[in-house]
Amino acid sequence: MTGTFVGMPAFPAAARTALADTQLRSNLAHATSTIRAKREAVVGEVEQWEELRLSGAAIKDRALLDLEDHLVRLEAALQDRGVTVHWARDADEACAIVGDVAQAHGLDELVKVKSMATQEIDLNEALAARGIAAWETDLAELIVQLGDDLPSHILVPAIHRNRAEIRAIFRRAMAAAGRPAPDDLSDEPAELAAAARLHLREKFLRARMAVSGANFAVAETGTLVVVESEGNGRMCLTLPEVLVSVVGIEKVVPTWEDLEVFLQTLPRSSTGERMNPYTSTWTGVTPGDGPQEMHVVLLDNGRTRALADEVGRQALRCIRCSACLNVCPVYERTGGHAYGSVYPGPIGAILNPLLRGPDADEQTESLPYASSLCGACFEACPVRIDIPTVLVDLRAQVVDAHRPSRKPEALAMRATSWLFSSAERLRRAEGASGLAGRVMERFGRRSAPGGRRTLSRLPGPGVGWSRARDLPAPPVESFRAWWRRTDGGRSEGDRS
Amino acid sequence: MSAREEILRRVRTALADVDGRQVVVPRDYRVPAPTDGLVDRFVDRVQDYRATVTRCHPASVDGALAEALSGCGRVLVPSGFPVPLARGVEDAGLSAVDLDEIDAVVTTATLGIAETGTIVLTHGDGQGRRALSLVPDLHVCLVRADQVVAGVGEAVALLDPRAPQTWISGPSATSDIELDRVEGVHGPRTLHVLLVEDGQPPGG
Ligand code: SF4
Numbered sequence: 001m002t003g004t005f006v007g008m009p010a011f012p013a014a015a016r017t018a019l020a021d022t023q024l025r026s027n028l029a030h031a032t033s034t035i036r037a038k039r040e041a042v043v044g045e046v047e048q049w050e051e052l053r054l055s056g057a058a059i060k061d062r063a064l065l066d067l068e069d070h071l072v073r074l075e076a077a078l079q080d081r082g083v084t085v086h087w088a089r090d091a092d093e094a095c096a097i098v099g100d101v102a103q104a105h106g107l108d109e110l111v112k113v114k115s116m117a118t119q120e121i122d123l124n125e126a127l128a129a130r131g132i133a134a135w136e137t138d139l140a141e142l143i144v145q146l147g148d149d150l151p152s153h154i155l156v157p158a159i160h161r162n163r164a165e166i167r168a169i170f171r172r173a174m175a176a177a178g179r180p181a182p183d184d185l186s187d188e189p190a191e192l193a194a195a196a197r198l199h200l201r202e203k204f205l206r207a208r209m210a211v212s213g214a215n216f217a218v219a220e221t222g223t224l225v226v227v228e229s230e231g232n233g234r235m236c237l238t239l240p241e242v243l244v245s246v247v248g249i250e251k252v253v254p255t256w257e258d259l260e261v262f263l264q265t266l267p268r269s270s271t272g273e274r275m276n277p278y279t280s281t282w283t284g285v286t287p288g289d290g291p292q293e294m295h296v297v298l299l300d301n302g303r304t305r306a307l308a309d310e311v312g313r314q315a316l317r318c319i320r321c322s323a324c325l326n327v328c329p330v331y332e333r334t335g336g337h338a339y340g341s342v343y344p345g346p347i348g349a350i351l352n353p354l355l356r357g358p359d360a361d362e363q364t365e366s367l368p369y370a371s372s373l374c375g376a377c378f379e380a381c382p383v384r385i386d387i388p389t390v391l392v393d394l395r396a397q398v399v400d401a402h403r404p405s406r407k408p409e410a411l412a413m414r415a416t417s418w419l420f421s422s423a424e425r426l427r428r429a430e431g432a433s434g435l436a437g438r439v440m441e442r443f444g445r446r447s448a449p450g451g452r453r454t455l456s457r458l459p460g461p462g463v464g465w466s467r468a469r470d471l472p473a474p475p476v477e478s479f480r481a482w483w484r485r486t487d488g489g490r491s492e493g494d495r496s
Numbered sequence: 497m498s499a500r501e502e503i504l505r506r507v508r509t510a511l512a513d514v515d516g517r518q519v520v521v522p523r524d525y526r527v528p529a530p531t532d533g534l535v536d537r538f539v540d541r542v543q544d545y546r547a548t549v550t551r552c553h554p555a556s557v558d559g560a561l562a563e564a565l566s567g568c569g570r571v572l573v574p575s576g577f578p579v580p581l582a583r584g585v586e587d588a589g590l591s592a593v594d595l596d597e598i599d600a601v602v603t604t605a606t607l608g609i610a611e612t613g614t615i616v617l618t619h620g621d622g623q624g625r626r627a628l629s630l631v632p633d634l635h636v637c638l639v640r641a642d643q644v645v646a647g648v649g650e651a652v653a654l655l656d657p658r659a660p661q662t663w664i665s666g667p668s669a670t671s672d673i674e675l676d677r678v679e680g681v682h683g684p685r686t687l688h689v690l691l692v693e694d695g696q697p698p699g700g
Pocket of ligand 1: 269317318319322323324325347380381382383384
């Protein structure tokens with residue numbers, strides 16, 4: 001099982017380093033605020049946005065909760081259209097399949113479309129070990145690959161690099177990989193993009209094999225979909241003779257018509273555009289058009305582990321739009337590397353522990369804590385993944401894994417997760433804790449810095465846990481109650 | 497146990513307590529689409545991507561095409577393209593390297609989407625295999641006004657998934673450098689849509 005950046009420190013230590021890097025922080029703040037504004041504008045245009053989110057979640061659940069049937073139908077539809085279907089339990093199996101196809105054709109290089117699944121399985125490293133060069137063709141991936149760097153964002157993997165750094169990387173590293181960067185290369189984005197175009201074009205024109213992922217795989221028809229911007233995807237899907245697509249088993253959707261939902265929500269959530277420049281769909285081999293030999297690798301690599309987690313399985317709905325990263329106050333300050341995985345940000349904080357097991361290693365264990373539970377990720381998510389609830393449940397699992405018996409923190413986290421998983425329960429509990437807040441106001445308490453009221457001891461079973469912690473006292477009025485009373489803050493006034 | 501059997505067994509075990517067939521997909525997002533002003537919206541939104549749009553009539557298509565292609569040397573013309581072109585190169589099994597030496601390509605479209613300013617190619621007659629509209633640096637695309645549909649839903653309903661599709665929304669672009677949008681990376685750096693109103697283009 002791969003997927004963690006080996007040797008990365010756990011989130012708190014990595015986050016401290018990242019916070020001290022002012023260049024990184026300013027790159028990130030600029031990038032995430034730009035993309036947030038664009039997303040808000042195009043999401044605001046769609047009147048049925050909430051209905052699309054509900055449908056998107058249901059479509060994914062329909063496939064995920066009946067996954068065997070959908071996978072078997074997808075496999076049959078693909079085979080019917082001339083595609084060889086492989087199954088891979090883990091990263092090693094998937095990499096071996098791709099390497100075997102390349103070697104069967106006597107190839108020592110291939111081109112790649114940006115794909116999270118192939119990053120997750122460390123495909124490039126596995127191929128390199130077999131003497132096969134895998135060229136990344138997405139501009140950001142190229143920057144990361146040439147810079148011998150790690151991706152830090154799902155959509156914009158080089159979000160941590162600014163134009164001057166990119167120019168330096170191109171000038172230094174392009175020559176060793178192929179066509180060198182022009183001598184007079186400036187740091188204008190258009191010039192940098194043009195340099196990448198020339199550098200990669202010679203690779204596209206001679207490539208005999210490509211590796212892609214897929215954003216969606218339609219069970220009904222065997223159609224695969226790749227959503228992209230630059231055209232590197234189209235190059236890879238069209239020009240080579242052999243195409244291998246590595247597809248996580250959670251990418252399956254039931255029907256062709258289901259795409260109408262995701263082709264509306266994905267581009268708007270992701271790049272903040274009404275539509276991304278290019279979407280390619282293909283259904284197996286088309287005689288006379290594109291690769292005539294096609295393989296699909298259906299990848300598990302922990303997905304069935306996540307599927308077995310009753311609370312966490314909703315994470316498999318993820319369509320990798322990265323909206324949750326861009327709205328996350330923690331991500332905006334620490335960047336993606338602190339998460340130590342190809343899946344950073346809020347989705348990474350739940351997906352990594354779900355795929356690998358919450359106690360897989362120190363890095364993974366620290367991830368469910370990399371959040372303030374503010375809920376912005378859930379609001380932004382086009383498939384309504386309730387990330388805060390899953391985070392809280394995973395914290396309970398981390399705690400459980402470390403203790404011989406169930407301790408109060410684990411119980412408290414479980415209870416919190418139970419509360420968060422139902423809006424009605426949460427509403428009632430908030431009413432109750434508002435009451436508790438008013439009762440506790442009469443008892444002695446300490447003050448936190450800033451004069452915030454705190455409780456120094458939790459009563460009952462929480463006493464051990466609160467001994468070393470200051471808990472914020474339950475507010476006298478919950479946020480929801482405040483919202484209702486003031487009509488969302490519009491009529492703020494004294495509570496009677 | 498084969499990987500296939502083991503993965504399917506894991507899936508069964510993971511879902512032992514669930515019946516996914518009970519999940520109902522709501523479709524409340526489907527509301528009657530506006531039908532007025534479709535073509536204007538389409539033109540606006542294509543232009544939003546910094547693509548060029550020329551509105552023309554069947555009688556003026558030839559002139560509009562010639563203008564869009566002025567300055568180009570060799571122009572690739574897929575078989576079945578409705579307008580004859582003097583400098584047209586046919587696709588006689590051209591290699592990728594051959595295609596890279598051609599300046600421009602002309603195609604028809606299968607439909608246009610007003611809401612998103614998208615044109616969809618399905619790579620049949622008049623459009624040709626996918627590589628043709630990808631490698632040359634200028635893509636001139638002929639769209640008839642009656643091919644423009646309101647939204648993504650209408651498009652998906654009309655399209656046949658068995659044919660490969662390319663959905664194109666503006667020229668190739670990247671925002672990978674500081675989120676600054678740059679038009680033109682690997683696909684055609686210029687997209688020019690000729691919108692033909694009032695009937696069919698000659699021969700089409
Ligand atoms: S969790 Fe939701 S918001 Fe985050 S990347 Fe996945 S689909 Fe997008």
